[in-house]
Amino acid sequence: MSQRPTLLIVDGHSMAFRAFFALPVENFATRTGQHTNGVFGFTSMLINVLRDEQPSHIAAAFDVSRQTFRKEKYPEYKEGRSATPDEFRGQIDITKEVLGALGITVLAEAGYEADDIIGSLATQAAIPVDVVTGDRDLFQLVDDATGVRVIYTGRGMSNLELLTDAVVVEKYKILPTQYADFAALRGDPSDGLPGVPGVGEKTAATLLAAHGDLAGIVAAAERGEGMSAGVRAKVLGAADYIAVAPKVVEVVRDLDLGAPDTRLTAPDPAAVEALAAAWSLGSSATRAAEAITARV
Ligand code: MN
Ligand code: MN
Numbered sequence: 001m002s003q004r005p006t007l008l009i010v011d012g013h014s015m016a017f018r019a020f021f022a023l024p025v026e027n028f029a030t031r032t033g034q035h036t037n038g039v040f041g042f043t044s045m046l047i048n049v050l051r052d053e054q055p056s057h058i059a060a061a062f063d064v065s066r067q068t069f070r071k072e073k074y075p076e077y078k079e080g081r082s083a084t085p086d087e088f089r090g091q092i093d094i095t096k097e098v099l100g101a102l103g104i105t106v107l108a109e110a111g112y113e114a115d116d117i118i119g120s121l122a123t124q125a126a127i128p129v130d131v132v133t134g135d136r137d138l139f140q141l142v143d144d145a146t147g148v149r150v151i152y153t154g155r156g157m158s159n160l161e162l163l164t165d166a167v168v169v170e171k172y173k174i175l176p177t178q179y180a181d182f183a184a185l186r187g188d189p190s191d192g193l194p195g196v197p198g199v200g201e202k203t204a205a206t207l208l209a210a211h212g213d214l215a216g217i218v219a220a221a222e223r224g225e226g227m228s229a230g231v232r233a234k235v236l237g238a239a240d241y242i243a244v245a246p247k248v249v250e251v252v253r254d255l256d257l258g259a260p261d262t263r264l265t266a267p268d269p270a271a272v273e274a275l276a277a278a279w280s281l282g283s284s285a286t287r288a289a290e291a292i293t294a295r296v
Contacts, residue, residue, distance in 0.1 A: 006147075007125050007262055008055035009118050011133035012062040012106070015153060016042040016095045017088070018134045022157045025087045030280045038091040043098060043284040045132075045157050050291045052160075053130050053151070057262040060099050061117035062092065062108040069111055074248045076192045094279050101271040102288055105260045112252060119251035122148050124259075132160075136188075140179035140251060142168050173205040181214040184245035193245055196238040203231060214246055266296050 019041020028037035050058075070077045099106050107117050115137050122129045128147030131138055134154070141148050142163050150163040161167075168176045185204035187195020199207075210226050211217040220226040221235040235242070267289040276285040 005056040005127040006053065007057040007059070007121070007127055007129045008049065008053055009121055009129060009131045010046065010049075010058070010060040010104075011114050011118060011131065011135055011138070012042075012060040012095060012099070013092060013114055014134040015045055015132060016091055018153050019045060019157055020085075020088050020091065022155075028280070030278075034090055034094075034279070035087045036091065036094060036279050036281060038088060039094045039098060039279060040281055040284050041157055042095050043281065043288050045153065047284070047288050047291050048158070049130075049132050049151065049160070050288070050295070054295065055130065056264060056295070057127065058264055059105045059107055059121060059260060059262045060096075061114040061121070062096065062106065063114045064108050064110050064112070067111070068113055070113070070248050074193075074244055077248055078190075079192045081190070081192070098272075098275055098279075098281070098285055098288075101275050101285070102267045102292060103265040104292075105262055107257060107260060109255060109257075112255065116252035116255055117257065119253045120255035120257055123253040124257075137180075137183065137191075137249060137251060139163060139168055140176055140249075142176035142179075172201065174208050178208045178213065180246050180249040180251075181217075182208055183249045184214065184242070185217075188249070191248075193248065194241070196234055196241065198234045199231070207231070207235075214242060218242060264292055264296050266293050 016038040020038035023037040023041045025035050025037045028040050029035045066078055096106050109117055115135060118131055118138060119141055122131060122141050130149050130151055131141060132151045132153065134152065138150055142150050142165060144165040152161045152163055154161060165176060168174065172182060174182045182204050184193065185196050185199050186201050187193045207217045207227065211220050217235060221232045224232060269289060272285050272289040
């Protein structure tokens with residue numbers, strides 16, 4: 001059992017999707033033609049994170065569909081995204097099956113993103129939290145004071161980056177609590193957020209350092225203080241966007257998830273073996289089960 005209790009929250013869709021692009025799809029398929037590179041890669045990453053972080057508790061969060069409250073607030077949200085590749089079809093369901101056999105709680109909420117489940121779980125947890133994700137939106141959750149860290153999966157599967165307050169400050173020159181306003185200002189093309197035209201990361205960080213948050217920046221722009229005339233015009237010209245964009249980036253932290261039991265529990269080896277055989281997963285699922293069993 002672990003020396004120090006920690007909750008590991010896995011961003012399921014994000015990690016499976018990273019793995020899908022990191023591993024050659026043609027090398028992972030069942031005889032019936034179901035591709036499994038994302039499942040295999042997800043499981044491999046899970047093994048590595050279990051080994052490195054030694055959590056006592058774990059849960060996985062998934063997106064449900066693209067129809068979320070964010071789309072109602074901001075219809076362009078995630079509009080420009082290309083369709084899910086055909087070869088990825090079915091891999092989320094199989095990933096959830098593997099998690100089920102491993103005894104790992106799987107959470108999803110209609111109308112919300114995994115971001116919101118993770119934000120709520122991390123905020124409500126009584127123990128330190130590590131979030132594994134490839135979604136930069138979750139950098140806003142980083143909080144040394146309550147012990148929330150983000151393990152960011154960059155390109156590939158093995159260069160994981162651990163984010164604390166200091167790392168966020170070093171990377172972006174802002175505090176984690178300013179990340180939603182920062183992302184709204186700068187924009188996020190992958191989420192269909194254009195940002196304030198002409199305001200890049202550097203200006204966004206400078207404005208936030210001077211004025212605290214977006215409300216402070218808008219107030220200063222209205223007074224005509226604390227920024228150049230050019231930046232002022234850009235901020236005032238994007239008032240409608242600024243009024244809605246941070247609410248789209250902000251993660252929900254107060255979902256009622258019914259206090260799920262997230263303690264690591266010993267997986268059923270027979271169920272894991274059966275799934276591994278059914279989906280041609282090789283030894284990855286079994287190794288994940290062994291890594292969990294060693295910790296309970
Ligand atoms: Mn997400
Ligand atoms: Mn997101």
